[in-house]
Amino acid sequence: MPFTKTEVDIREDYTVEAVDPEWLKQGVKSPKHLMLDPDNCILCRACEDVCPWNCIYMLSPSIVEDAGDDSVDAEVGAATAIFVLDDNACTRCSVCVDRCPTDTLYYARLPEDSAGKREMAAVPTSQRAQA
Numbered sequence: 381m382p383f384t385k386t387e388v389d390i391r392e393d394y395t396v397e398a399v400d401p402e403w404l405k406q407g408v409k410s411p412k413h414l415m416l417d418p419d420n421c422i423l424c425r426a427c428e429d430v431c432p433w434n435c436i437y438m439l440s441p442s443i444v445e446d447a448g449d450d451s452v453d454a455e456v457g458a459a460t461a462i463f464v465l466d467d468n469a470c471t472r473c474s475v476c477v478d479r480c481p482t483d484t485l486y487y488a489r490l491p492e493d494s495a496g497k498r499e500m501a502a503v504p505t506s507q508r509a510q511a
């Protein structure tokens with residue numbers, strides 16, 4: 381039987397209200413963080429594009445100047461892109477994990493002695509997706 385709009389019970393008493401930011405702050409986030417496996421990434425930037433909260437930035441290594449740390453300079457100098465994630469804004473919604481075409485993104489706990497840092501390693505330029 382064909383569907384007709386008249387069969388839908390349309391409510392007219394719904395009021396749209398803004399979500400209370402204080403209530404949102406009470407949400408419990410997963411203790412796991414988003415991680416990237418450089419062996420699989422093809423630098424397609426789909427994750428950056430799809431994040432509803434604009435948490436992911438794939439930046440040019442040229443933005444880093446005078447890091448003042450030889451190891452950082454060496455790492456950045458060899459990088460094709462710098463993957464920056466705003467952990468505070470990230471809601472762990474998994475949209476980027478689902479969108480990634482190569483299963484590069486996953487969640488994991490940071491090692492206790494990492495002081496909040498995580499090693500992403502380098503993504504070889506040869507893996508970059510063809511435009």
Ligand code: SF4
Pocket residue numbers: 414430431432433434435436469470471472473474475476477
């Ligand atoms: S898990 Fe969700 S909020 Fe976090 S970076 Fe991915 S898409 Fe953005």
Ligand code: SF4
Pocket residue numbers: 416420421422423424425426427428479480481482483484485
């Ligand atoms: S969507 Fe996946 S393959 Fe593409 S840039 Fe992001 S992590 Fe890399």
